[in-house]
Each structure stands twice: as C-alpha cells, then as structure tokens.
Amino acid sequence: MLIDLTNIANSEEKIIHAEVPYKPEVFSSALGEFPIMGKTPVSLEIRNKGNRKLQIAGKMSFEAVIPCSRCLEDVSVRIDMDFEKSVDMKLSASEKIEELDEQNFIDGYNLDVDKLVYGEILINWPTKVLCKADCKGICSTCGVNLNLQTCDCDITDLDPRMAQIRDIFSKFKEV
Incomplete structure (x- = not known):
C-alpha cells in the first residue's frame, strides 16, 4: 500500500x-x-x-x-x-x-x-523460539521428538577429537 x-x-x-x-x-x-x-x-x-x-x-x-x-x-x-x-x-x-x-x-x-x-x-523477528522452556528437542540419531517419546539410541555425545582416547579405553576393556 x-x-x-x-x-x-x-x-x-x-x-x-x-x-x-x-x-x-x-x-x-x-x-x-x-x-x-x-x-x-x-x-x-x-x-x-x-x-x-x-x-x-x-x-x-x-x-x-x-x-x-x-x-x-x-x-x-x-x-x-x-x-x-x-x-x-x-x-x-x-x-x-x-x-x-x-x-x-x-x-x-x-x-x-x-x-x-x-x-x-x-x-x-525472534532469534530463538521454543515450544516450552524445557523442550527436549529431537534425537540426533533417529529424529524422534523427545518431548513425545523416548528412543533407544546411544545418546553419549563425545567430542570427535577424543575418538583416539575412546579407542584406547575400549582396547583395555577387552583385555
């Protein structure tokens, strides 16, 4: 107009x-x-x-x-x-x-x-919009809405830079 x-x-x-x-x-x-x-x-x-x-x-x-x-x-x-x-x-x-x-x-x-x-x-325009303050988000592996249901995915988020150390510890567990 x-x-x-x-x-x-x-x-x-x-x-x-x-x-x-x-x-x-x-x-x-x-x-x-x-x-x-x-x-x-x-x-x-x-x-x-x-x-x-x-x-x-x-x-x-x-x-x-x-x-x-x-x-x-x-x-x-x-x-x-x-x-x-x-x-x-x-x-x-x-x-x-x-x-x-x-x-x-x-x-x-x-x-x-x-x-x-x-x-x-x-x-x-709002920079971040949440449906509720304690919104759990979605599973990064399977994509399920964690507010509605749970999933059986491994949720341990490790820093990829620590992968070498994780491999060392997993070798010790096998012994």
Whole structure:
C-alpha cells in the first residue's frame, strides 16, 4: 500500500494519522515462509518536523507460526512492533547513497507501507523460539521428538577429537 507524502512534505508541522491494513498472509525471508495468523492494521503517524524532514511512527502486532528451534513443532508467536523512522525528503538519490541511507520504503514522494513493515518484521523477528522452556528437542540419531517419546539410541555425545582416547579405553576393556 502506498501513501502519498506530497501534501505533508510541503506543509510544516502537519500531521497525518492513518490505519493501513497489512495484506500479506505469509512472511517470506531467507529463513523460510511463515504463515501470519492474526494481525492488526498498521497504525501510522506521519509528522512534518520542518525543513522537509518527516517523522514516521507506527505500531502493529501479528501472530506468526514459527517452528520450535529444538523440536521443530509449530509455535504460535505474537510479535508487537513499535517503530519510529526519520526521513529527509530533500536528499537526492546520490546523497542517500553517500549517507548509507537504506530507506527503501520511500520512493519519491510515496511511502510503501508493506516495505516499511517488512523491514520492521525482520528487525523484530525472534532469534530463538521454543515450544516450552524445557523442550527436549529431537534425537540426533533417529529424529524422534523427545518431548513425545523416548528412543533407544546411544545418546553419549563425545567430542570427535577424543575418538583416539575412546579407542584406547575400549582396547583395555577387552583385555
């Protein structure tokens, strides 16, 4: 969804409030695709701070289905976002590059709300999601979910650098 910023960029101290629906049903990134279950509209306040500088503040929350980091079971995670961005509308494209300004959500005098929200979701995405605090994960040998059942696999995890020493001890046991 695009919001035209022409009127506010030319009127100092002007404020615009907008409720914009966030339409994507799936969040896609390098990590994969995650269904978005519930979501609130993006609540925006765009304020002209003078000298063609804009302050964009927004709020949104949504619920995404993310696999548990240990057992890979689906977990419903609520993500609340509050963000604030400053935009200098008088900078040219070359000046933005020089200042390393990576605001890809502004194109000319249009604010792309979907790109703005996508960037904020990436920033607020949880690094680790657990289905429960004491999640046992999956067996590294047979792949069974250890929260649901046990397996008969040998779970001694030895450092591969210690393999030589283990071999020496196993020879002594045979004698």
